[in-house]
Amino acid sequence: MTHVLLIRLAAPLQSWGAVSRFSRRDTHSRPTKSAVIGLCAAALGRDRTAPIDDLAALEYGVRADHPGTPVRDYHSVGAGRYPLRPRDIITDHRRAAAVSASLDAATGDHFGHHELAGWYGAPKKIATDPVSGALVSGEVSRSALITERWYLSDAAFLAGLQHTDRAWLEEIAYALEHPKQLLWLGRKSCPPSGTLAADILPGPLAEAFTAKRLLPDGEGPVLSGRRPWAWIQADPATPGASPVNDQPVSFDPARRAHGTRWETRTRVAISADATEWDIIP
Known part of the structure; x- marks a missing residue:
């Protein structure tokens, strides 16, 4: 049955x-x-x-x-700039090194002693914005994926x-x-x-x-x-x-x-x- x-x-x-x-x-x-x-x-x-x-x-x-x-x-994914996420710095030594290099070059400060350390986002690459001086995702030339x-x-x-x-x-x-x-x-x-x-x-x-x-x-x-x-x-x-x-x-x-x-x-x-x-x- x-x-x-x-x-x-x-x-x-x-x-x-x-x-x-x-x-x-x-x-x-x-x-x-x-x-x-x-x-x-x-x-x-x-x-x-x-x-x-x-x-x-x-x-x-x-x-x-x-x-x-x-x-x-x-959805639109990618393109534009995104603030830096501190968690990524803590868990990824390569990003930490990139942050230190960018901050030293831009302000002389290092991560943990700068106002940018509190910003939140989800970047994959790190660069200094030429206008604001903020640490951002560096993939500015990437086209958005729809x-x-x-x-x-x-x-x-x-x-x-x-x-x-x-x-x-x-x-x-x-x-x-x-x-x-x-x-x-x-x-x-x-x-x-x-x-x-x-x-x-x-x-x-x-x-x-x-x-x-x-x-x-x-x-x-x-x-x-x-x-x-x-x-x-x-x-x-x-x-x-x-x-x-x-x-x-x-x-x-x-x-x-x-x-x-x-x-x-x-x-x-x-x-x-x-x-x-x-x-x-």
């Missing part, structure tokens, strides 16, 4: 990269299987180089209770992992609430809010998604007359199934790989007597 572990994925911000490249980091409209399996692997304390065959074999589905709003975070990162704001998803071994799902559920590594929803800037794992229900994913409610009465699309969309892993021969390239194969940085799986998209009619998620901050 199959069982389904339900996982609540909600936070002020979350980001599920699918085709991110270089300076542009996108987000999928919903959590990917690769990301959720990675979340479970981190909770279990597995290293990136560890095998994930047992986790990857879990059947996956996700329900979009509150799809959220796409938000773009604009980056773009996308997030989902105020989103709530219900993910499901299906397997025949209930004990295995219980082990994952315990790890999600007692993680051995820090957990985040796609990026380190996106920690989850509230509990992650709760119920393990008998039956397939399609049935499990009808039995649990994330949002209280009167909130969100679930209870306002609309039914949420759900994407459920399926056999390639299933009518209407489409391919998705987020089947995790390895998280090893040296040979990271993803394969293709198949899924169907369907509306979920949440049961009138569905229990509400018990959120513990």
